[in-house]
Amino acid sequence: MRFKAVISYDGTDFTGFQRQNDTRTVQGELEKTLTRMNGGQMVQVQGSGRTDSGVHALGQVIHFDLPQGRPEEKLRFALDTQSPEDIAVHSIEKVPDDWHARYQPHEKTYEYHLEIGKPRSVFNRRFASYFPYPLDIEKMQKAIKYLEGTHDFTGFTATGGSVEDKVRTIYEASLRYDKDQEIIIFTFSGNGFLYKQIRNMVGTLIKIGNDRFPIERIEEILEKKDRQLAGPTAHPEGLFLKEVRYL
Amino acid sequence: MRFKAVISYDGTDFTGFQRQNDTRTVQGELEKTLTRMNGGQMVQVQGSGRTDSGVHALGQVIHFDLPQGRPEEKLRFALDTQSPEDIAVHSIEKVPDDWHARYQPHEKTYEYHLEIGKPRSVFNRRFASYFPYPLDIEKMQKAIKYLEGTHDFTGFTATGGSVEDKVRTIYEASLRYDKDQEIIIFTFSGNGFLYKQIRNMVGTLIKIGNDRFPIERIEEILEKKDRQLAGPTAHPEGLFLKEVRYL
Numbered sequence: 384m385r386f387k388a389v390i391s392y393d394g395t396d397f398t399g400f401q402r403q404n405d406t407r408t409v410q411g412e413l414e415k416t417l418t419r420m421n422g423g424q425m426v427q428v429q430g431s432g433r434t435d436s437g438v439h440a441l442g443q444v445i446h447f448d449l450p451q452g453r454p455e456e457k458l459r460f461a462l463d464t465q466s467p468e469d470i471a472v473h474s475i476e477k478v479p480d481d482w483h484a485r486y487q488p489h490e491k492t493y494e495y496h497l498e499i500g501k502p503r504s505v506f507n508r509r510f511a512s513y514f515p516y517p518l519d520i521e522k523m524q525k526a527i528k529y530l531e532g533t534h535d536f537t538g539f540t541a542t543g544g545s546v547e548d549k550v551r552t553i554y555e556a557s558l559r560y561d562k563d564q565e566i567i568i569f570t571f572s573g574n575g576f577l578y579k580q581i582r583n584m585v586g587t588l589i590k591i592g593n594d595r596f597p598i599e600r601i602e603e604i605l606e607k608k609d610r611q612l613a614g615p616t617a618h619p620e621g622l623f624l625k626e627v628r629y630l
Numbered sequence: 631m632r633f634k635a636v637i638s639y640d641g642t643d644f645t646g647f648q649r650q651n652d653t654r655t656v657q658g659e660l661e662k663t664l665t666r667m668n669g670g671q672m673v674q675v676q677g678s679g680r681t682d683s684g685v686h687a688l689g690q691v692i693h694f695d696l697p698q699g700r701p702e703e704k705l706r707f708a709l710d711t712q713s714p715e716d717i718a719v720h721s722i723e724k725v726p727d728d729w730h731a732r733y734q735p736h737e738k739t740y741e742y743h744l745e746i747g748k749p750r751s752v753f754n755r756r757f758a759s760y761f762p763y764p765l766d767i768e769k770m771q772k773a774i775k776y777l778e779g780t781h782d783f784t785g786f787t788a789t790g791g792s793v794e795d796k797v798r799t800i801y802e803a804s805l806r807y808d809k810d811q812e813i814i815i816f817t818f819s820g821n822g823f824l825y826k827q828i829r830n831m832v833g834t835l836i837k838i839g840n841d842r843f844p845i846e847r848i849e850e851i852l853e854k855k856d857r858q859l860a861g862p863t864a865h866p867e868g869l870f871l872k873e874v875r876y877l
Binding site for chain 2: 469
């Protein structure tokens with residue numbers, strides 16, 4: 384019996400989503416809990432994709448198989464309360480046996496939270512990165528629009544990745560300023576993102592907002608596919624996988 | 631030269647505000663930083679009052695003396711950036727030499743954040759306590775009004791305190807439900823609060839909302855001055871010292 388679950392996690396104390404020997408990961412912790420709930424019989428978890436060390440999720444999707452059916456809300460409650468407290472389980476539903484969190488076609492939305500107030504909030508330290516220097520938000524709002532559409536994002540990904548095809552489509556790329564919290568919230572929705580792509584796009588947009596790069600730099604990076612032209616990788620604590628929408 | 635500062639802190643990793651040997655406290659960390667900034671000459675910090683272990687502050691007020699004047703914003707920046715990252719310094723201003731954070735007449739406002747959604751948010755774990763059982767919010771809103779006014783709050787304080795006079799005035803006691811965050815926010819403003827008073831009032835209001843106590847229990851506790859009639863002390867992670875207003 385296959386189950387799909389929507390989960391959130393505070394990425395601070397995980398070495399990312401993916402199972403690794405000897406480090407604490409989201410997949411590893413969920414598999415430990417599910418295996419225990421399954422009487423010690425190994426249960427494997429598949430996620431919609433990885434998130435890096437320190438990156439959070441508001442709505443990551445996973446699937447796993449159990450040998451017998453269980454009432455969905457009971458299973459959700461058990462998995463939620465028996466998982467570590469930095470993982471929460473929001474919903475669980477039965478899905479067909481061939482449903483797959485990763486291979487089922489889907490779109491993803493990420494948010495990036497960048498705090499710009501002074502002093503840095505003691506309450507947001509784990510959930511926003513910090514940039515206390517001048518930023519031209521309107522300029523960044525113009526620049527981010529050049530990321531929308533279908534492009535080869537080679538210039539925004541870390542070198543050495545194993546993925547061959549680096550063409551992806553971004554349906555929405557936008558940013559807004561939350562005045563109360565003094566946080567800039569970047570939103571990116573697309574059919575898939577490359578390794579470190581969002582953090583590299585954000586790092587480049589920060590350079591543009593801080594007047595180190597012209598707006599045109601975005602088009603230049605897309606065209607020349609040159610990582611050297613992009614800004615530094617923005618810190619992981621600002622990044623949230625917000626939603627996975629299956630088509 | 632005396633300086634007044636408004637600070638915030640994430641109380642999670644402090645054994646409260648007040649200096650203690652061998653444990654990490656807000657006062658202790660600030661004194662360490664200021665003493666270092668003062669070339670090793672001891673600087674003492676006075677707060678408007680203590681906060682308990684695990685309790686947070688959005689706007690705690692302190693004062694301290696330095697042997698010479700300094701530009702206020704420079705001093706704020708230095709103290710903010712040289713303090714541990716769970717303390718932030720929002721403002722600093724020069725005050726008369728006899729100004730005193732504790733003895734200057736003032737009013738205080740506290741907030742208490744109680745999360746009631748399911749599952750518990752992984753992002754609010756440190757900044758709200760959790761109660762996943764039914765609560766009648768309207769009933770609690772009626773009950774909390776009985777705390778307003780001038781009363782002897784003996785029944786809501788921990789026994790064994792050293793304060794003789796337990797009469798205090800609460801100007802405002804109210805609560806509202808933040809639907810987005812699924813958090814009940816209690817607000818208490820008054821001319822002073824006794825040891826654990828707010829957490830005991832909140833613990834009692836939760837019992838009333840959960841239909842374990844009638845609304846009238848508030849008046850009974852105030853009248854009989856009996857701690858046994860009140861609810862349990864609510865957890866510290868939900869409590870925030872929000873503001874200190876000098877008169």
